[in-house]
Amino acid sequence: MEKIIRLENICYHYYDTISALADISLEIKGGERFAIIGANGTGKTTLLQIINGLIFPDSGRLFFKGNEVLKQTLKDRGFLRFFRQSVGYVFQDSDVQLFCPTVLDELLYGPLQLEISEKEAMDRAFEIMKMLKIEHLKERPTYMLSGGEKKKVAIGSILTMNPEVLLLDEPTNGLDPKTQCFLVELMLALNEAGKTLVLATHDLSLVDELQATVAVLSEEHRIEKTGRATEILKDEDLLLRVNLIHEHIHRHGEMTHRHIHSHYLFHRHDHD
Ligand SMILES: Nc1ncnc2c1ncn2[C@@H]1O[C@H](COP(=O)(O)OP(=O)(O)OP(=O)(O)O)[C@@H](O)[C@H]1O
Ligand SMILES: [Mg+2]
Incomplete structure (x- = not known):
């Protein structure tokens, strides 16, 4: 499989002082299910934001399909569009992501930004609403939704852009068991359809259900270990050391x- 995302020795500090990532190197292949796991504050969200080109590392390099992602390269409109169309990011906190007046507007926003025709955008929005079983909410303002409904709309608003790579930050947090199950099935179906999944989580059962490739972050913000889900999940010493159990x-x-x-x-x- 083609390497789609490559990180080389990434370091990041907030305000030049608070360490969030230390010397992170990893590779994610096209079509992979990749989970970044770690206790609270280990740097999972920061790492996804770097992969999405929302923040830029102090040092180290990020490549997407062999192209270096930098503040400078994202100024190129062609590359920016290609990158934004290819990589979708579902935030940890849906409230940060949702800002349109209604659910339908939210689902249309991405495709219209990408200058996809109104007819095509509308077709995609309805298809995604059907898939997520949220058609009945289409006229609803997003602040009048439950947490789980918001999460579905946030995921839907990314899916209407049809990205190749989905970055999902704590996708199952705060969802009831049935909705969690629905989301796992959805992630597996999306992956089956060829999408690369990169998720940040401390939900070990999710890692197990997805049978993901795993990178474990330590409280020192470093990669403690990478491996297959089965190998990582049976390593109790490792999970104790990084405070996941x-x-x-x-x-x-x-x-x-x-x-x-x-x-x-x-x-x-x-x-x-
Ligand atoms: N906006 C910010 N300003 C300053 N420090 C921050 C900010 N966001 C995160 N940090 C710090 O950076 C480190 C990594 O945070 P990050 O949010 O990436 O962790 P996380 O693994 O996603 O945690 P959680 O499981 O709680 O979501 C933490 O020590 C945190 O305190
Ligand atoms: Mg986080």
Whole structure:
């Protein structure tokens, strides 16, 4: 498979002082399901924003299909359009992403920005609304939606642009189990249709369900390990070290229990 995204030794600080990413190098292939996992504050969102060319690294380089993505290269209208059309970004917080008066306007905004005809934009919007089962919400202002509905609209507003790569920041956060399940099925179907998925999450069950390639970020903002989901998820020492699972030791009478806790792993009891 063709390498579609390449990061070389990326470092990033907010305000020149707060470290968010340290020496990140990775490669993502076309058609891959790639998950960036890490505890809160490890740099997942920052990394997706760099991959989307929304912020630029202090040092290191980003390539998209062999083209270097820089402030300078994005000033070229042709490259900007190609890059924006190819890579769609679903924000962690839907409220940051949604700004149009209604759901339908939100779905039309991207394609119209890309100068796609009104008829084609409308066809895409209706097709996506049907797929996401949100047709009944089309006239609704986005601030009058539930969190899960907002998430669907945010995803829909990216899908109407038909990007090749989808960057999804914590896509399943705050969704009920049925909606999470729906979203996993949707991501798998999109991937099956050829789209590259890059997601940031600390939801280990999502990583498992997608059978993703995984990059694990440490609290020092470095890549601790990359590997297949199965390999990463069975590495308890690694998951403990990067704070994606935690251990409790407590007593019941004479018995001491040691529990490994996470949403993903079942409680495991070791008796001393
Ligand atoms: N706008 C900002 N200004 C200053 N520091 C920031 C800003 N956004 C993030 N940071 C810092 O950069 C680091 C990485 O943050 P980032 O949001 O990328 O982490 P994350 O892995 O996405 O976390 P979460 O799981 O909580 O979403 C953190 O230490 C955070 O405090
Ligand atoms: Mg984040």
